[in-house]
Amino acid sequence: MKILEDKIIKEKVYIHKYGNGLELLIIPKKGFINKLLMFGTRFGSIDNKFVINGEKVELPDGIAHFLEHKVFEEKDNSVVLAKLSALGALTNAYTTYDHTTYFFDTIDNYEECAKILFKCVQSPHFSEDGINNERDVITQELQMYNDDENSKVYMNLLESMYSNHPIRIDIGGTVDSVKNIDKDILYKCYNSFYNVSNMVVCVCGDVDIDETISFIGSLIPNKIQKVDLKKLSPVEPKKILQKKIVAKMDIHTPLLAIGFKDSNISLRNNDERIKYDISVQIVMDMLLGKSSNLYKELYYDNLLPGRLTLEYLYVKDVAYAIMQMSTTNPELVIEKLKNEMKSISFDENTFQRIRKTLYGEYIKEFNSISNIGMTVFADYMRGINTLDYSENYEKISFDDVKQVFNELFTEENMCVSIVEKKEK
Amino acid sequence: MQLKKYDIENNITFHYLKDDKYKSNVISMFLTVPLLRESVTLNVLIPSILKRGTQKYQDLQAIEISLENLYGASFGTSVDKFGNNQVLKFYIETVKDSIVNDNIFEKSLDSFLGLIFEPYLENGTFKQEYVQQEKELLKIAIENKINDKMNYAFNRCIEEVCEEENYGLYSLGYINDLIDVNNAILYNQYMYILKNAKIDILISSDMDEKYVLKCVKDRLNYEILKFRNIIYQPKATYISSTNNEKNIVEELDVIQGKLVLGLTIKEIEKFDTYDILLLNTILGIESNSKLYRFVVEKEHLAYEAISAFIRNTNVLLVETGIDIVSYDKAITVIKKQLNDLEKGNITKEEFNGSKNVLMTLYKTTNDSAFRTISYYANQSIMNTNITIEEAINKINNIKLKNVINVAKAIKLNTIYFLKNRGAK
Numbered sequence: 001m002k003i004l005e006d007k008i009i010k011e012k013v014y015i016h017k018y019g020n021g022l023e024l025l026i027i028p029k030k031g032f033i034n035k036l037l038m039f040g041t042r043f044g045s046i047d048n049k050f051v052i053n054g055e056k057v058e059l060p061d062g063i064a065h066f067l068e069h070k071v072f073e074e075k076d077n078s079v080v081l082a083k084l085s086a087l088g089a090l091t092n093a094y095t096t097y098d099h100t101t102y103f104f105d106t107i108d109n110y111e112e113c114a115k116i117l118f119k120c121v122q123s124p125h126f127s128e129d130g131i132n133n134e135r136d137v138i139t140q141e142l143q144m145y146n147d148d149e150n151s152k153v154y155m156n157l158l159e160s161m162y163s164n165h166p167i168r169i170d171i172g173g174t175v176d177s178v179k180n181i182d183k184d185i186l187y188k189c190y191n192s193f194y195n196v197s198n199m200v201v202c203v204c205g206d207v208d209i210d211e212t213i214s215f216i217g218s219l220i221p222n223k224i225q226k227v228d229l230k231k232l233s234p235v236e237p238k239k240i241l242q243k244k245i246v247a248k249m250d251i252h253t254p255l256l257a258i259g260f261k262d263s264n265i266s267l268r269n270n271d272e273r274i275k276y277d278i279s280v281q282i283v284m285d286m287l288l289g290k291s292s293n294l295y296k297e298l299y300y301d302n303l304l305p306g307r308l309t310l311e312y313l314y315v316k317d318v319a320y321a322i323m324q325m326s327t328t329n330p331e332l333v334i335e336k337l338k339n340e341m342k343s344i345s346f347d348e349n350t351f352q353r354i355r356k357t358l359y360g361e362y363i364k365e366f367n368s369i370s371n372i373g374m375t376v377f378a379d380y381m382r383g384i385n386t387l388d389y390s391e392n393y394e395k396i397s398f399d400d401v402k403q404v405f406n407e408l409f410t411e412e413n414m415c416v417s418i419v420e421k422k423e424k
Numbered sequence: 425m426q427l428k429k430y431d432i433e434n435n436i437t438f439h440y441l442k443d444d445k446y447k448s449n450v451i452s453m454f455l456t457v458p459l460l461r462e463s464v465t466l467n468v469l470i471p472s473i474l475k476r477g478t479q480k481y482q483d484l485q486a487i488e489i490s491l492e493n494l495y496g497a498s499f500g501t502s503v504d505k506f507g508n509n510q511v512l513k514f515y516i517e518t519v520k521d522s523i524v525n526d527n528i529f530e531k532s533l534d535s536f537l538g539l540i541f542e543p544y545l546e547n548g549t550f551k552q553e554y555v556q557q558e559k560e561l562l563k564i565a566i567e568n569k570i571n572d573k574m575n576y577a578f579n580r581c582i583e584e585v586c587e588e589e590n591y592g593l594y595s596l597g598y599i600n601d602l603i604d605v606n607n608a609i610l611y612n613q614y615m616y617i618l619k620n621a622k623i624d625i626l627i628s629s630d631m632d633e634k635y636v637l638k639c640v641k642d643r644l645n646y647e648i649l650k651f652r653n654i655i656y657q658p659k660a661t662y663i664s665s666t667n668n669e670k671n672i673v674e675e676l677d678v679i680q681g682k683l684v685l686g687l688t689i690k691e692i693e694k695f696d697t698y699d700i701l702l703l704n705t706i707l708g709i710e711s712n713s714k715l716y717r718f719v720v721e722k723e724h725l726a727y728e729a730i731s732a733f734i735r736n737t738n739v740l741l742v743e744t745g746i747d748i749v750s751y752d753k754a755i756t757v758i759k760k761q762l763n764d765l766e767k768g769n770i771t772k773e774e775f776n777g778s779k780n781v782l783m784t785l786y787k788t789t790n791d792s793a794f795r796t797i798s799y800y801a802n803q804s805i806m807n808t809n810i811t812i813e814e815a816i817n818k819i820n821n822i823k824l825k826n827v828i829n830v831a832k833a834i835k836l837n838t839i840y841f842l843k844n845r846g847a848k
Contacts, residue, residue: 008523032791034788034791084711085780086712107787137720149571250570251568253567290484291492296485300557302560302564306564306568353489356492360495360518361498363448364517
């Protein structure tokens with residue numbers, strides 16, 4: 001068993017690997033009454049091409065998400081969700097770019113809930129009728145996002161930034177692409193990816209380590225199923241596909257998303273990825289964070305009436321930084337940002353202060369069972385140990401940050417997406 | 425977990441939650457005043473103007489830098505409707521002193537009180553430039569209410585149901601109100617609030633209670649707080665039942681229709697609040713609810729279908745996003761669920777399972793400082809004194825007939841539908 005520890009914030013993550021390949025993460029949280037259990041697989045929306053036992057498979061868009069919806073259906077058509085709720089567990093599932101996870105949090109009936117969840121994830125039942133019904137539900141989910149301007153501006157940005165990488169496709173696919181999903185392809189995906197050796201369990205709460213290891217062990221098969229699986233990665237050029245995209249929707253104030261394509265992610269090891277992540281966040285805060293000169297200027301010009309989010313996202317072979325905001329004049333904001341990128345001189349005191357701020361925010365993540373569990377789980381799925389972040393806040397130097405700025409925040413890597421008001 | 429409650433000088437209530445499990449301290453202040461047509465917009469402007477500058481930090485950049493220096497203290501505000509009241513909420517969250525070996529708590533308390541009680545003034549009033557700008561930004565925010573279509577539909581339905589009541593006022597106020605606002609008017613309103621609001625200060629930290637209480641008392645020696653006269657409305661908003669259901673159909677450019685049903689509960693004072701909350705849970709909170717099981721799972725009309733009981737009112741809402749052509753079907757299915765509740769068609773599983781869900785929601789409040797604080801602040805505003813544990817106990821003892829009695833008192837008031845332009 002591997003134990004990771006952060007002595008300053010007093011957090012530990014225990015990692016146990018079973019004989020059949022399943023990995024278990026335990027995050028003990030003394031004093032909390034709620035327990036979170038997550039059971040997930042390394043199968044997300046970007047895993048759309050792979051070779052299984054020598055056969056090459058290409059998947060319809062949105063299938064990982066479709067499969068996530070279907071796993072909750074049992075043989076007798078009863079739906080597992082209601083059973084878990086009735087026991088007092090709050091249950092859900094989600095699909096990301098690189099993984100799918102099923103989870104619940106509960107205070108009572110933890111073991112019983114775990115048994116139900118494990119059973120349904122390990123023995124789902126797909127029928128044509130059930131698939132057709134679920135397609136209607138998923139269509140409504142996709143249409144809900146199609147009406148959402150924030151999701152539109154974000155998706156358009158990725159679609160313009162990437163030429164080949166499946167990150168440019170919505171996790172849920174499209175209303176058309178989900179029409180091509182049938183029973184056979186769902187079973188093929190399930191059999192390829194939902195093998196315990198490709199899966200991870202995470203338990204977060206006031207639990208005993210040994211008991212948890214033996215309890216989870218009792219819910220999974222001992223046998224190792226041999227699957228020869230190879231995910232195929234697309235070849236993605238460094239160049240941005242289309243530098244600018246504009247859409248129109250029935251909204252009032254326009255939305256703007258500015259992306260920076262990071263093409264060097266595959267060259268970095270895990271430690272370097274963590275450092276890069278923190279550095280990009282520092283750069284973005286220094287450029288456009290609430291204490292920056294640019295933010296002040298935009299705010300005083302009434303250009304930032306709503307929320308501003310600054311985010312860096314990375315998974316195995318794809319990474320980008322994104323600045324998203326509601327703004328009365330997207331073109332002017334783009335111009336001002338470009339000017340700021342040319343003229344900014346970074347100040348070391350500001351760097352120190354922002355680094356401290358981000359460290360404080362990292363610590364605050366550990367306030368809630370679901371935040372901790374989900375962060376640790378998502379990081380683990382992309383090969384990262386969350387607790388390694390702590391010491392890297394210290395390690396980052398002012399020079400690292402300047403280097404990241406020069407490398408990533410260039411006009412060449414930049415792409416913009418705007419959603420404007422539709423004139424009637 | 426119960427908060428210790430003290431009445432301190434000047435008609436201020438102090439609540440303290442001693443905790444050892446979170447990484448952060450939370451300091452919050454709730455200022456409660458009556459929700460009135462003439463002051464709704466002005467009150468929304470108050471936190472916005474306070475965030476612009478304090479006597480110590482004269483603009484928003486200086487404020488932000490001071491917060492960043494406290495390991496990224498997060499300061500937030502909101503102005504919410506609660507029954508017949510409008511509540512101005514202020515929060516600051518900081519990393520605990522014990523983690524970073526610094527006296528963050530006292531420094532953050534100074535910043536927090538500075539932001540509320542020591543605004544930046546010129547010639548004895550708010551700075552003209554700041555007021556003009558915040559008016560402009562609020563105008564944009566109000567215009568943006570159409571952006572989030574589901575939320576827009578939800579608010580529009582409340583507006584229709586509460587046509588005659590102040591609760592129907594739009595939470596951000598009205599553009600026309602802004603025209604005549606100047607710095608003197610806004611400053612007067614600010615003084616009025618400090619003089620007349622019900623003030624609750626709620627703090628969660630790991631420090632000694634006496635020390636925290638002293639820290640607060642020592643600092644609350646502002647002249648304006650002397651001889652306060654509290655004006656607020658603990659009584660709930662009550663909407664009379666109607667026999668004329670309203671049918672409202674509006675059009676915006678949407679792909680998916682947004683359907684909201686506004687319901688009222690007749691003679692609500694006859695029922696225990698927890699009976700109503702349990703009814704709401706059986707109807708539409710989790711995946712074992714009637715709405716989820718029938719609207720989503722059985723009829724696959726939607727991705728989500730939920731109900732919400734608006735606390736401190738007698739209004740219950742049902743909302744869902746559907747294909748525009750499914751309008752009639754969706755209404756039939758939703759009405760059937762309400763009818764089944766009234767007729768007592770509630771299975772044992774539904775009843776007990778929903779009790780479990782509701783109890784879980786209450787129990788998990790104890791795992792979040794923000795939720796615990798919010799719970800007790802609401803208790804204080806409603807002038808009730810029920811602990812979380814007592815609430816759980818009450819839920820556990822609810823009889824089926826109580827829920828049926830509530831269901832019998834439910835009357836449909838408004839059906840609101842947002843559909844695409846030009847649709848039949």
